[in-house]
Amino acid sequence: MLYLIGLGLSDETDITVKGLEIARTASRVYLEAYTSILLVDTAILEKYYGREVIVADREMVESASDEILRDAQTVDVAFLVVGDPFGATTHTDLVLRARSLQIPISTIPNASIMSAIGSTGLQLYNFGQTVSMVFFTETWKPASFHDRVRENRDIGLHTLILLDIKVKEQSLENMARGRRIYEPPRYMTVGQCASQMLEVEEIKKEEGEGKHGVYGEESLAIGAARVGGKTEKFVSGTLRQLCSADEELGGPLHSLVLLGKRTHELEHDYVREFAVDKEVWDRIWKRDYEGQQ
Amino acid sequence: MLYLIGLGLSDETDITVKGLEIARTASRVYLEAYTSILLVDTAILEKYYGREVIVADREMVESASDEILRDAQTVDVAFLVVGDPFGATTHTDLVLRARSLQIPISTIPNASIMSAIGSTGLQLYNFGQTVSMVFFTETWKPASFHDRVRENRDIGLHTLILLDIKVKEQSLENMARGRRIYEPPRYMTVGQCASQMLEVEEIKKEEGEGKHGVYGEESLAIGAARVGGKTEKFVSGTLRQLCSADEELGGPLHSLVLLGKRTHELEHDYVREFAVDKEVWDRIWKRDYEGQQ
Structure with a gap:
């Protein structure tokens, strides 16, 4: 499953309980970090989730999306987005690619500006x-x-x-x-x-x-x-x-x-x-x- | 402090971690229940927060707001709203009343439709x-x-x-x-x-x-x-x-x-x-x- 998880607008505790559970247990966790920022560092997120968080810059999301989606047919991949995953920046291209690879998709909304x-x-x-x-x-x-x-x-x-x-x-x-x-x-x-x-x-x-x-x-x-x-x-x-x-x-x-x-x-x-x-x-x-x- | 806390759109785990912490520890917790609904019962919220949740219907919010705001100058009162507190329904009247009573206000945003x-x-x-x-x-x-x-x-x-x-x-x-x-x-x-x-x-x-x-x-x-x-x-x-x-x-x-x-x-x-x-x-x-x- 590909989980698109909104982080909300401010700090690490703005994630929803549902989103946090997935961020802690997914096989890999990516953080989209080029269209907006949280007011805290990635290191704080890593500590809060108790795991590694891979920072995905624009180049990675646009040209290495297959690496992000690798094996997501069978394992859980979390893609964290500041605000809401479909707010100011949509990630329709990533989702369309996931669809074409028969990867199930789930969205965890959050506050958007x-x-x-x-x-x-x-x-x-x-x-x-x-x-x-x-x-x-x-x-x-x-x-x-x-x-x-x-x-x-x-x-x-x-x-x-x-x-x-x-x-x-x-x-x-x-x-x-x-x-x-x-x-x-x-x-x-x-x-x-x-x-x-x-x-x-x-x-x-x-x-x-x-x-x-x-x-x-x-x-x-x-x-x-x-x-x-x-x-x-x-x-x-x-x-x-x-x-x-x-x-x-x-x-x-x-x-x-x-x-x-x-x-x-x-x-x-x-x-x-x-x-x-x-x-x-x-x-x-x-x-x-x-x-x- | 008056906390206006968004519950998100679906179930009890859509609250943010920050919001949950306040809902569990505030002196009183109200649930605004006349402009939208969560897809779960209030009883589930009560169990999840481990406390009583007072359902506030339109009449209560509009004509008994002083009871909701009672002592909020010194104790924490949580006012839970499905979606975002300032989304489809705004609660500006409650906030204006709180302001006039010198009650500090804090908003915990969440997903809105x-x-x-x-x-x-x-x-x-x-x-x-x-x-x-x-x-x-x-x-x-x-x-x-x-x-x-x-x-x-x-x-x-x-x-x-x-x-x-x-x-x-x-x-x-x-x-x-x-x-x-x-x-x-x-x-x-x-x-x-x-x-x-x-x-x-x-x-x-x-x-x-x-x-x-x-x-x-x-x-x-x-x-x-x-x-x-x-x-x-x-x-x-x-x-x-x-x-x-x-x-x-x-x-x-x-x-x-x-x-x-x-x-x-x-x-x-x-x-x-x-x-x-x-x-x-x-x-x-x-x-x-x-x-x-």
Whole structure:
């Protein structure tokens, strides 16, 4: 059996009892470690499960999946995924490969950022499609997220923005010399995301895309840090304010929610509590959001 | 401390290790039991936690929340919620009340149907807003979901439809006589939902809402049963076919996903596997979905 086991969002005790039992007894245990991270080291997981955990990087999952699936027709193989196995990253390719090899599959779900973001107090019913934000470079500023945000905004919905992480990056020099030396991991912050969003909106304006932008410096949003963890933290404010909220939010992982106009009073009361500046928040809320949809 | 603890979707072992520890040691443990159900009895939970579990019905949570929160400034109170505490049903009102009483709050997230539905193989990124379907009566057929489905469809997104459950219903006679006798719980099936959807589309047509409906008998959809449980089951087909798929799907809880046109080839391969009739599925997929967005 191939078990796809969600680890939840924070530490080693966020696995379900069912998942833990399998992680402890399976023949081999892999940890998918390239699309998200747990806030604890693999060594802590190994100690907690009392066994070896094989870290599966992108290359392994994509090109050595048959090694992961070896003998899974008869023995149990556990594939651990941070969050939910079918959350932000799906592993349909691995499952399709397992199916073709007649390997039975079982999924142990867990919290995903895509549902846990409900702890902002915003109803999940009022979220539109989720988008991702990647680290911009001088020459590469992909703006496809902007269209998705617009689609959500047009029908009054909130947008959850998942922020890029970079693990196992090589410097150009190390790559050229074939040295397997990796840069320290990088996690996008709410501040970086908000600032990139404003940059894209500026570019879109210069390109002449309509008089009214999709969002702006005074759009209301919520920065979220370490959702589901003991040090979970939310900060709400305008995008401009969130550009400098990283210190208050603290360490990774961060996510951002852009507020939609279909917001109930109760949701508003809840989110207002996290405001950087309640007066600014109330003024913009009344002017641009309240009763708009 | 008030702990809001997600129980996950299926049985007593779907709680996280962190959540279990709190459920075993808190001063009082409540189980929210009116918006969703676990597939096991409360007695099984009590045995598993080794303690009493107080079932909190809607009336208790809404009008006796101060009893739930009693002394939570100094002792630990656990409030257990099926799925995730901020998933399909949010408990913002309870949390707002706790905040006003200076009670510290901690959330232990878990799988919610709103993310676990990713196990259909459809990417969560391609889902729009989630909607609910209630049991229709002769005189009450609320169709607000229809507008939401249209909004999602117009931008090519899938729609997750959560299906009604009725617990602690009284017959009119028992209610009139003040007898606290409750009808057996009712769980809406995929077949009932698909059939109600076609009914609403028919009504909308008669009311002259445009020539083209939002969906129809040949719209592709996926019925899901007991997501995240050992007997999880998916059946895909047209809405007409799903009207009679209940036997194949088996017992509660059911959900339904209406397929959007922004569907990747890999998602399609995955979902096709569950088709009632692969030939019908392929024909409609090629005609109405493939390459449409």
